[in-house]
Amino acid sequence: MLLLELLKSLFLGVVEGITEWLPISSTGHLILVDEFIKLNVSTEFMDMYRYVIQLGAILAVLLLFFHRLNPFSPRKSSLQKNQTWTLWGKVVLACIPSAVVGLPLNDWMDEHLMNPWVVAAALIVYGVGFLVIKNQRRTPAIRRTSDLTWQTALLIGLFQTLSIIPGTSRSGATILGAIIIGCARPVAAEFSFFLAIPTMVGVSILKLGKFFVEKLAAGEPFFTGEEAAILAVGFVVSFLVSVVCIRFLMDFVKKHDFKIFGWYRIVLGILVLLFFGIRALVAA
Numbered sequence: 010m011l012l013l014e015l016l017k018s019l020f021l022g023v024v025e026g027i028t029e030w031l032p033i034s035s036t037g038h039l040i041l042v043d044e045f046i047k048l049n050v051s052t053e054f055m056d057m058y059r060y061v062i063q064l065g066a067i068l069a070v071l072l073l074f075f076h077r078l079n080p081f082s083p084r085k086s087s088l089q090k091n092q093t094w095t096l097w098g099k100v101v102l103a104c105i106p107s108a109v110v111g112l113p114l115n116d117w118m119d120e121h122l123m124n125p126w127v128v129a130a131a132l133i134v135y136g137v138g139f140l141v142i143k144n145q146r147r148t149p150a151i152r153r154t155s156d157l158t159w160q161t162a163l164l165i166g167l168f169q170t171l172s173i174i175p176g177t178s179r180s181g182a183t184i185l186g187a188i189i190i191g192c193a194r195p196v197a198a199e200f201s202f203f204l205a206i207p208t209m210v211g212v213s214i215l216k217l218g219k220f221f222v223e224k225l226a227a228g229e230p231f232f233t234g235e236e237a238a239i240l241a242v243g244f245v246v247s248f249l250v251s252v253v254c255i256r257f258l259m260d261f262v263k264k265h266d267f268k269i270f271g272w273y274r275i276v277l278g279i280l281v282l283l284f285f286g287i288r289a290l291v292a293a
Contacts, residue, residue, distance in 0.1 A: 026250025139271030
């Protein structure tokens with residue numbers, strides 16, 4: 010029934026839009042959600058679907074920070090345009106470690122480490138990390154994104170490579186790393202959003218390209234009308250929820266620390282362990 014599948018896609022779009030930006034691991038949530046809500050589609054389509062709704066989430070960043078990230082804006086002075094190009098340069102530099110380390114290992118990680126136990130461990134470990142950071146009363150040395158040095162950008166990029174471990178959370182790794190280095194919470198969150206653009210767009214293009222090439226080689230249509238509707242709903246919902254979520258997080262971090270996300274990750278990690286542990290015992 011198409012309506013039911015569209016409702017499932019709507020829910021998955023909401024999950025993606027929230028968990029992609031909050032440092033709580035989209036993988037951990039999707040593993041649990043997948044146990045209860047499964048789209049009635051092929052495995053190949055589902056793999057492609059996940060990356061399409063990621064692109065919806067990325068579109069939200071481009072919308073919200075368009076002026077900030079646009080080096081061609083007529084409203085910017087020459088100095089501001091140069092600063093924007095410099096920001097993009099730092100973003101690209103920070104993405105290099107992920108490209109060098111992450112891309113070659115991505116499929117291997119999915120094959121060998123994409124399981125509830127690794128995801129739960131990563132959720133708990135990084136949850137503890139956020140609690141530890143919360144208890145450190147250091148004054149941030151970097152209070153504006155423009156104050157980020159090239160070296161600092163590269164170090165944050167190195168932290169981003171940790172997100173290839175399922176359950177880590179890309180935003181969680183980069184935000185935690187940036188705070189450890191000395192960035193203020195708003196700077197850490199904002200730069201994490203910027204890093205997501207080339208990182209997630211690059212991975213999505215590779216995955217989508219592989220899907221379309223395989224379909225062309227097999228002489229098959231890319232997707233049916235029903236699949237196109239499912240795809241459109243997930244993409245649009247992911248985009249809209251991401252807009253709300255990013256705005257919420259940027260306002261939240263100005264006044265609060267990440268303690269609540271640390272506790273949330275720990276609780277979710279324990280729930281994942283309990284759920285899959287009990288299921289394994291019952292099946293034994």
